[in-house]
Amino acid sequence: MLILDHLTHIYDHGTAMASTALDDISLVIPPGQFIGLIGHTGSGKSTLVQHLNGLLKPTSGNIYFNGADIHDDGYDKKHLRSKVGLVFQYPEHQLFEIDVFTDVCFGPKNLGLDKREIELRAYTALKQVGIDDEYFYQSPFELSGGQKRRVAIAGVLAMKPEILILDEPTAGLDPRGRDEILGQIALLKAETGITVILVSHSMEEVAKYVERIIVMNKNKIAYDDSPAKVFAEYKKLEEIGLSAPPMTYIMYALKEKGLAVDTKALTVETARDSILMALKIGNP
Amino acid sequence: MIKDITLGQYYQTDSIIHRLDPRVKLVATVFFIISLFVVRGFTGFILAGLFLVFAIKLSKVPFKFMVRGMKAIIFLLLFAVVFNLFLTPGEPAVSFWKITITWEGIRLALTLTTRLIMLIMGSSVMTLTTTPNNLTDGMEKLMKPLGYIKVPVHEVVMMMSIALRFIPILFKETDKIMKAQIARGADFESGNLIKKAKSLVPLLVPLFISAFRRANDLAMAMEARCYRGGDHRTKMKPLVYKTRDRFAYLGMLIYLIITIFADRMIPL
Numbered sequence: 001m002l003i004l005d006h007l008t009h010i011y012d013h014g015t016a017m018a019s020t021a022l023d024d025i026s027l028v029i030p031p032g033q034f035i036g037l038i039g040h041t042g043s044g045k046s047t048l049v050q051h052l053n054g055l056l057k058p059t060s061g062n063i064y065f066n067g068a069d070i071h072d073d074g075y076d077k078k079h080l081r082s083k084v085g086l087v088f089q090y091p092e093h094q095l096f097e098i099d100v101f102t103d104v105c106f107g108p109k110n111l112g113l114d115k116r117e118i119e120l121r122a123y124t125a126l127k128q129v130g131i132d133d134e135y136f137y138q139s140p141f142e143l144s145g146g147q148k149r150r151v152a153i154a155g156v157l158a159m160k161p162e163i164l165i166l167d168e169p170t171a172g173l174d175p176r177g178r179d180e181i182l183g184q185i186a187l188l189k190a191e192t193g194i195t196v197i198l199v200s201h202s203m204e205e206v207a208k209y210v211e212r213i214i215v216m217n218k219n220k221i222a223y224d225d226s227p228a229k230v231f232a233e234y235k236k237l238e239e240i241g242l243s244a245p246p247m248t249y250i251m252y253a254l255k256e257k258g259l260a261v262d263t264k265a266l267t268v269e270t271a272r273d274s275i276l277m278a279l280k281i282g283n284p
Numbered sequence: 285m286i287k288d289i290t291l292g293q294y295y296q297t298d299s300i301i302h303r304l305d306p307r308v309k310l311v312a313t314v315f316f317i318i319s320l321f322v323v324r325g326f327t328g329f330i331l332a333g334l335f336l337v338f339a340i341k342l343s344k345v346p347f348k349f350m351v352r353g354m355k356a357i358i359f360l361l362l363f364a365v366v367f368n369l370f371l372t373p374g375e376p377a378v379s380f381w382k383i384t385i386t387w388e389g390i391r392l393a394l395t396l397t398t399r400l401i402m403l404i405m406g407s408s409v410m411t412l413t414t415t416p417n418n419l420t421d422g423m424e425k426l427m428k429p430l431g432y433i434k435v436p437v438h439e440v441v442m443m444m445s446i447a448l449r450f451i452p453i454l455f456k457e458t459d460k461i462m463k464a465q466i467a468r469g470a471d472f473e474s475g476n477l478i479k480k481a482k483s484l485v486p487l488l489v490p491l492f493i494s495a496f497r498r499a500n501d502l503a504m505a506m507e508a509r510c511y512r513g514g515d516h517r518t519k520m521k522p523l524v525y526k527t528r529d530r531f532a533y534l535g536m537l538i539y540l541i542i543t544i545f546a547d548r549m550i551p552l
Contacts, residue, residue: 015346016297050463055463055467078469081467081468081469082469087467088460088467091464094461094465094490096486096489106465107468107469110468110469110471156467159468159469
């Protein structure tokens, strides 16, 4: 359980270049949720997630992890970082070891675990992101872009976090790589039940997976609700430069024309079923 | 985390110093540094200090920024002070146990630190008020005569400007990689020297890789736009001296004459 209490962050506080990146953010992140954090470039998403594991210190406000203030004196930040795993944008840029397996071991090794536990965790994490044994002893730099990224995610997973935060995990990947990564994450979530926060600027991308969407606009929280309720505001979303998934538009347009469809449908399949159903009722 | 290094960073604001021709600022900085090494007594240092404060005031860059740049050389300063204080022979001022501090040592330590501090501050005024592009434009123009003796001025300057341009990028990159590794439990702060050096590997390897990647991309982008060095290249905004630049040169000359003369006339 992670609680953010009136968080404000100002970069270069007290200088001429001071700029507010977070403005009075309050959030509760209960265990086991799959959350999408959405906002435009520069809306403060990345700054926000860097507060969650204590990398940045808020200018004012508090963060509580499992009941303890993470900026209290003597609070074990390393422990926090193992429990709140943060995968940065382009995480493959942080790979450095001679082979994939050793690189994934880096995180658990820093936690001071014994060798068997480290290797077990690394193995499990690599399996969780779908990397086959044959790649384990290759240099991480020889892998494809999508594979590198999955190895980097495994590097964080190996610390066994309770909360996994992924900052734009699909940036720069082709559609196939994107679907693979998101599919793996959804699978991981289903298998382990950890909390996942997916940061993205695309509604469409997260719509399929998450159960809660937090929309950030101009360093504040604009919406915090279930996807269906957030997408119902699609006109207002456009005003802040975002858009609902294409299916939402179609369904709302159909409804406006008098067809009793379910506007919550997000995928082609559910939309088709809903349209067919509505047509059947309309013309028995 | 590493925002403290100001050398090579530009501070955006509008001031008379910002608007000066980069050649003026380059020449003035060089002469200011020369003046620091020509003067011997404190009269000269006081005058140089006044001149520096005047220039900083004119530049509208907060004084804090200049001081922040100092953190980078604090160890160098400490070394210089300690060595000069204890190892200069001469008339003893304080003496306890086996250590003697001489008047000459105090004087030397003081002059050295003043010189170093003013040197860094003086060059900071230049780099903080001049965009790297402008700076290298100025250098190119100033070094043009070297072209006659087959020095590839344009290429050298281009390399410098790219290097300068990469400083903030690499800082950002370092910050990012550092954070990413800290998120994986890395510890850059505690431990002895060997442990600290070892802990830099997860930072340096990705940093080098990213620097090479960026260099590669840049080279490709330049070639794609048919870049072929300095021959027959023209500038969109050629540098032209204005009245204020002439006055600045004059001001600098007056400063030099006054400082050096005063330093020789009134020894302190």
